[in-house]
Amino acid sequence: MKVFKVGLTAIITIALIYALNRGWNFGTPIPPLGKFLDPFHGFWQNAEQEKVNDLELKIPGLKEEVTVIYDSLLIPHIFANNDEDLYLAQGYITAQHRLWQMEFQTMAAAGRVSEILGSAALDYDRGQRRLGMMYGAQNNLKDIESDPVLNSVSSSYTAGVNAYIKSLSYEDYPLEYKLLDYAPEPWSNLKAGLVQMNFSQTLNSGEKDLQFTNALKAFGKETLDLLYPDREEVGDPIVTNTGKWNFKPVTLDSVPLAVPDEYITITPPEGKPRGIGSNNWVVGGKKTATGSPIVCNDPHLSLGVPSLWFVVHLNSPAVNTMGGSLAGAPAVILGFNDSIAWGCTNAQRDLVDWYRIQFKDSKKNEYLSDGKWIPARKVIEQINVKGGATFYDTVTYTHHGPVRFDESYHGDNERNLFAYRWLSHDGAKPVKAFYLLNRARNHREYMEALNYHMGPAQNFVFGSVSGDIAIRIQGKYPARRQGEGKFVLDGTKTSTEWKKFIPFDQNVMIKNPESGYLFSANQYPVDATYPYYVQSGDFFEAYRNRRIKQLLDPAKEIIPQDMMALHNDNFNLQAYESLPLMLSLLDSATMANLSSAEKYAFEDLRKWDYVNSIETPGAIYYEEWWNELYTAVWDEMKNAKVAMTFPSEFTTIKLMRERPDHSFFDIQQTPAVETLSQLTIDAFKKSVVKIEAWKSKNPQKSFDWANYKDTYVQHLLRMEPLSFHARNGGNSGIVNASSHRWGPSWRMIVSLEKTGVKAWGVYPGGQSGNPGSRFYGNMMEAWEQSKPYRLKFVKRDQLKKSTLATTTLKPANS
Amino acid sequence: MKFLVQTLAILLISFALQYFLPWWTMAIAAFAVSYIFDEPPFPSFLSGFLAVGLLWLGMAFYIDFTTDSILTPKINQLLPLNVFFMTTVIGGLIGGLASLTASFLRLRR
Numbered sequence: 001m002k003v004f005k006v007g008l009t010a011i012i013t014i015a016l017i018y019a020l021n022r023g024w025n026f027g028t029p030i031p032p033l034g035k036f037l038d039p040f041h042g043f044w045q046n047a048e049q050e051k052v053n054d055l056e057l058k059i060p061g062l063k064e065e066v067t068v069i070y071d072s073l074l075i076p077h078i079f080a081n082n083d084e085d086l087y088l089a090q091g092y093i094t095a096q097h098r099l100w101q102m103e104f105q106t107m108a109a110a111g112r113v114s115e116i117l118g119s120a121a122l123d124y125d126r127g128q129r130r131l132g133m134m135y136g137a138q139n140n141l142k143d144i145e146s147d148p149v150l151n152s153v154s155s156s157y158t159a160g161v162n163a164y165i166k167s168l169s170y171e172d173y174p175l176e177y178k179l180l181d182y183a184p185e186p187w188s189n190l191k192a193g194l195v196q197m198n199f200s201q202t203l204n205s206g207e208k209d210l211q212f213t214n215a216l217k218a219f220g221k222e223t224l225d226l227l228y229p230d231r232e233e234v235g236d237p238i239v240t241n242t243g244k245w246n247f248k249p250v251t252l253d254s255v256p257l258a259v260p261d262e263y264i265t266i267t268p269p270e271g272k273p274r275g276i277g278s279n280n281w282v283v284g285g286k287k288t289a290t291g292s293p294i295v296c297n298d299p300h301l302s303l304g305v306p307s308l309w310f311v312v313h314l315n316s317p318a319v320n321t322m323g324g325s326l327a328g329a330p331a332v333i334l335g336f337n338d339s340i341a342w343g344c345t346n347a348q349r350d351l352v353d354w355y356r357i358q359f360k361d362s363k364k365n366e367y368l369s370d371g372k373w374i375p376a377r378k379v380i381e382q383i384n385v386k387g388g389a390t391f392y393d394t395v396t397y398t399h400h401g402p403v404r405f406d407e408s409y410h411g412d413n414e415r416n417l418f419a420y421r422w423l424s425h426d427g428a429k430p431v432k433a434f435y436l437l438n439r440a441r442n443h444r445e446y447m448e449a450l451n452y453h454m455g456p457a458q459n460f461v462f463g464s465v466s467g468d469i470a471i472r473i474q475g476k477y478p479a480r481r482q483g484e485g486k487f488v489l490d491g492t493k494t495s496t497e498w499k500k501f502i503p504f505d506q507n508v509m510i511k512n513p514e515s516g517y518l519f520s521a522n523q524y525p526v527d528a529t530y531p532y533y534v535q536s537g538d539f540f541e542a543y544r545n546r547r548i549k550q551l552l553d554p555a556k557e558i559i560p561q562d563m564m565a566l567h568n569d570n571f572n573l574q575a576y577e578s579l580p581l582m583l584s585l586l587d588s589a590t591m592a593n594l595s596s597a598e599k600y601a602f603e604d605l606r607k608w609d610y611v612n613s614i615e616t617p618g619a620i621y622y623e624e625w626w627n628e629l630y631t632a633v634w635d636e637m638k639n640a641k642v643a644m645t646f647p648s649e650f651t652t653i654k655l656m657r658e659r660p661d662h663s664f665f666d667i668q669q670t671p672a673v674e675t676l677s678q679l680t681i682d683a684f685k686k687s688v689v690k691i692e693a694w695k696s697k698n699p700q701k702s703f704d705w706a707n708y709k710d711t712y713v714q715h716l717l718r719m720e721p722l723s724f725h726a727r728n729g730g731n732s733g734i735v736n737a738s739s740h741r742w743g744p745s746w747r748m749i750v751s752l753e754k755t756g757v758k759a760w761g762v763y764p765g766g767q768s769g770n771p772g773s774r775f776y777g778n779m780m781e782a783w784e785q786s787k788p789y790r791l792k793f794v795k796r797d798q799l800k801k802s803t804l805a806t807t808t809l810k811p812a813n814s
Numbered sequence: 815m816k817f818l819v820q821t822l823a824i825l826l827i828s829f830a831l832q833y834f835l836p837w838w839t840m841a842i843a844a845f846a847v848s849y850i851f852d853e854p855p856f857p858s859f860l861s862g863f864l865a866v867g868l869l870w871l872g873m874a875f876y877i878d879f880t881t882d883s884i885l886t887p888k889i890n891q892l893l894p895l896n897v898f899f900m901t902t903v904i905g906g907l908i909g910g911l912a913s914l915t916a917s918f919l920r921l922r923r
Contacts, residue, residue: 013841034838035837038837039870040832043885722888
């Protein structure tokens with residue numbers, strides 16, 4: 001009896017200890033509760049006290065002492081005596097605050113999320129492998145290793161991150177490791193390549209080749225050009241240099257299109273949401289109060305916490321630069337130094353092509369190329385799955401690139417197998433351009449630095465203390481023949497491949513224009529006399545850029561606060577150009593029979609000033625009405641059995657105004673023939689119903705645009721308690737491009753004054769990636785209100801009064 | 815009286831062990847102390863439960879207080895039950911079961 005009691009309780013105790021010492025997954029992951037709740041080592045240890053202590057740390061690999069001074073925002077000002085120490089320190093310090101984020105984002109890029117989250121992530125991981133993310137990262141690694149400067153910088157950074165990781169025991173792990181029950185793995189230069197791929201995937205994988213091909217087949221060329229014009233003839237391009245493109249462009253022989261006979265039934269991967277993009281501009285000395293240029297940048301990305309950006313000040317005898325860095329990569333990416341400032345917006349262009357491959361048989365070992373069968377390469381991707389069996393995915397590679405979708409993964413029929421050629425598969429010497437920009441002192445050095453930037457292609461705006469302003473659209477672009485790249489291509493002919501690239505000195509650029517200012521908001525890049533074919537991969541921006549021009553053009557005596565106000569401009573140009581038409585389409589019969597909610601909505605819309613401000617309900621009614629109408633108009637696209645895409649908002653509104661009788665304004669599925677007027681009325685009624693439903697579900701929230709839009713800055717693991725809701729105005733297509741999940745991820749203003757460069761910056765979140773830190777979300781309010789902080793870009797001894805704490809990094813054997 | 819001493823002993827030894835060692839070493843402390851004190855099963859269980867439970871709760875409160883509750887509400891929302899409750903019960907349960915095992919081991923019959 002006693003043996004039984006002892007045995008049973010002993011077994012239960014040990015079994016319980018075991019169960020509480022490991023994580024479980026019942027649909028949702030459960031942390032190892034014993035480890036996790038233990039106040040001595042578990043999550044309780046991640047809670048930080050208010051006082052930030054001075055630290056003295058011994059770091060292996062460091063040659064000399066490095067001083068890191070934190071200011072009140074926990075921005076590290078890193079002072080080193082040589083460059084290797086500088087980047088090692090940057091790696092160490094960034095890891096100290098953002099280790100989990102850096103690692104998780106590179107795991108996601110590499111398609112290794114299943115190792116952490118189990119089989120639920122398997123489909124995603126397979127997608128990432130088949131996209132060629134590791135393939136591109138390996139090529140980036142080769143580039144890093146073959147460039148002595150890049151190799152040194154990258155290896156130093158990696159050594160810094162690893163020095164931090166080695167110093168950790170369980171209680172020091174960031175919270176998310178404890179929640180998900182895993183440990184950090186060593187960092188490597190390959191991971192720097194993955195950071196590059198991650199950014200490329202976000203910024204330059206956008207294209208609609210499959211959808212355009214299906215549309216071409218369904219509607220014919222004339223309608224296709226009507227719905228998806230290559231340029232919307234409105235607004236100014238980024239660079240106007242009409243007739244002055246004095247170079248001899250590379251030429252290629254023309255090649256006929258090879259559109260397949262059947263529709264392509266692959267479901268294309270989800271693209272970027274509509275209306276995302278970025279703004280940047282530079283105003284020259286003639287327009288500013290100080291007489292010096294001001295450079296501004298707000299890149300629009302998915303709003304997440306911890307932020308992609310980690311602000312840092314790097315100082316060594318060879319460089320003094322500050323700005324937003326990317327957690328996981330060395331150097332400052334968007335920032336400034338004592339002589340210049342620069343910023344980026346995404347240079348929209350189609351950098352992907354799908355090549356239809358003819359394989360010899362279903363084994364896919366050989367494929368046709370210029371009449372000969374050549375061997376395909378099989379890559380076996382090993383995907384480790386937490387709590388499950390390792391998955392082996394065989395991916396077929398052609399010389400174009402990987403076959404992303406096949407019979408084992410979201411494939412089409414056997415006759416439609418496409419290889420994916422993406423510019424970012426090529427090595428891109430990651431970070432080299434930014435490393436050089438950090439040290440550039442003038443326009444010439446800015447131009448030299450950009451020659452190393454292969455991708456993702458960006459519109460680099462520039463200003464210098466000496467008074468120059470410039471913009472250059474820089475990336476490696478395939479030279480395109482007219483119309484090429486918009487549709488799928490014939491992979492059996494090598495003549496369809498990217499034979500030549502636009503020489504960098506023939507990319508779009510301009511310096512010191514007459515206008516005295518430059519801006520880019522993802523609009524069409526260049527005037528019509530530019531000899532190369534430009535295609536966006538979807539459509540170019542039509543609203544933010546015109547509003548920015550409207551405000552910048554007449555402006556004089558500009559001060560930085562004016563720029564902060566422009567970042568927060570909530571004027572809805574799309575509404576201004578469409579709402580009067582929409583209101584006029586509500587016929588008298590409808591108007592006579594409005595419900596009380598509809599009457600209220602109508603009145604509100606009539607009085608609305610087209611500004612998506614925080615308080616206005618007018619924006620709510622407009623945005624919902626437009627969403628309903630836009631979807632209803634393009635029901636043919638939405639309900640098509642094959643992938644199709646909607647035309648842009650601008651094109652839609654243009655068609656509504658110029659071609660109201662077009663057959664697209666009929667809803668195919670109903671027997672009646674609808675008109676635009678009917679669609680508009682129905683959309684109005686539907687939207688009011690939807691808004692009323694929101695009101696009754698949210699009685700405690702005031703009925704204003706900020707609450708309705710609910711800008712949500714979401715933690716990477718999508719856990720609400722670790723995320724933030726923000727109250728601000730704007731929306732996509734508006735200068736303040738804060739929508740529900742996307743928005744200005746960094747706002748930077750740099751005044752290049754001769755008495756000393758002054759800069760302001762803010763982003764949603766905070767410098768610390770620890771939810772248990774005061775610095776996790778301390779910048780949220782300033783970001784919401786577009787009141788960026790003054791960045792303390794000063795000499796070391798001038799930081800004394802702003803010092804929150806100092807960390808001294810010492811060599812390990814000192 | 816003996817009960818209090820036993821409880822205090824478990825608490826203090828667990829505190830010392832847990833400073834450097836993994837969470838479940840408090841079970842060893844509870845087992846060892848309870849083995850020595852040789853109390854009947856239920857008081858033993860209670861002693862271990864209270865000792866570790868209060869130790870964990872005390873530490874948790876201390877951290878919560880000195881950090882101005884910066885992390886507590888966030889984790890509270892992530893967990894199905896109150897975070898202090900769970901911390902106390904999980905720690906206490908293991909402490910109590912370890913003590914119970916020791917008591918059964920000493921039981922004559």
